[in-house]
Amino acid sequence: MLMVSNAYFAHKGQPDTIRGISFSAQKGEIISLVGASGCGKSTLLRIIAGLLPSNIQHSAGQCAFVFQDAALMPWATVNKNVALPLRLASKKNPDAIDKALLAVGMNSYSNRYPSELSGGQRMRVSIARALVSKPSLLLLDEPFAALDELLRFQMNELILQLRTELQFSCVFVTHSIYEACYLADRVLVMKEGKIFAEVEPNLDRNLLPLEQRSLPQFAKSVTEVSAALAEGAHT
Numbered sequence: 001m002l003m004v005s006n007a008y009f010a011h012k013g014q015p016d017t018i019r020g021i022s023f024s025a026q027k028g029e030i031i032s033l034v035g036a037s038g039c040g041k042s043t044l045l046r047i048i049a050g051l052l053p054s055n056i057q058h059s060a061g062q063c064a065f066v067f068q069d070a071a072l073m074p075w076a077t078v079n080k081n082v083a084l085p086l087r088l089a090s091k092k093n094p095d096a097i098d099k100a101l102l103a104v105g106m107n108s109y110s111n112r113y114p115s116e117l118s119g120g121q122r123m124r125v126s127i128a129r130a131l132v133s134k135p136s137l138l139l140l141d142e143p144f145a146a147l148d149e150l151l152r153f154q155m156n157e158l159i160l161q162l163r164t165e166l167q168f169s170c171v172f173v174t175h176s177i178y179e180a181c182y183l184a185d186r187v188l189v190m191k192e193g194k195i196f197a198e199v200e201p202n203l204d205r206n207l208l209p210l211e212q213r214s215l216p217q218f219a220k221s222v223t224e225v226s227a228a229l230a231e232g233a234h235t
């Protein structure tokens with residue numbers, strides 16, 4: 001679904017920010033990207049999104065981006081915000097808008113304005129806007145960083161539920177080691193533009209969220225990612 005093969009990228013006039021990164025994501029797979037501030041996570045995500053030039057391949061369909069800030073148009077209703085990607089593509093599909101809002105539990109808010117929503121609701125609308133064009137690849141750049149812990153847990157469940165329903169692949173940038181290990185099939189630890197370590201949490205998705213967070217393999221993966229980040233910081 002996504003193939004990154006020996007990717008390099010330098011911002012204008014800068015040394016290489018991305019230095020030989022290779023990885024792939026299967027259909028329905030969630031990859032978390034973690035690493036020290038400035039190691040190149042957002043740059044890598046932008047390369048994958050095609051916002052910066054690179055050799056990255058998407059085998060099918062299109063990708064959608066969710067930013068840390070919900071970035072909704074304040075003058076437009078929820079419905080019109082979610083319709084934006086369709087409007088930009090000169091398409092009309094009220095059914096797709098309804099389905100995207102239903103998927104994130106916001107179907108009864110379609111006539112509200114962003115200022116009339118909570119932070120968590122705004123983020124749900126932002127995710128609905130990303131889903132409306134049925135992406136095969138969802139890219140999220142620290143989407144829940146501004147939310148409180150409980151809301152973040154709820155949004156993590158939403159992403160897992162949507163992944164099961166819609167089978168998109170996902171690359172998820174986060175500074176939270178716990179979030180990275182809970183969400184991901186694979187956690188990639190970056191250091192100075194390279195993949196420094198890879199950890200597979202192997203959680204049992206049939207269990208309840210709290211049961212998954214209590215699994216020994218969850219604690220082990222958190223320890224491994226923490227150790228890789230600490231090692232990366234000192235080498």
Ligand SMILES: Nc1ncnc2c1ncn2[C@@H]1O[C@H](COP(=O)(O)OP(=O)(O)OP(=O)(O)O)[C@@H](O)[C@H]1O
Pocket residue numbers: 011012014017035036037038039040041042043044
């Ligand atoms: N538009 C740009 N022009 C020049 N340099 C840039 C630009 N964007 C990012 N950089 C530089 O590229 C490097 C990687 O930045 P990037 O935002 O990808 O890091 P990050 O790992 O996402 O950091 P953070 O966790 O703090 O968000 C940094 O040194 C940054 O200063």
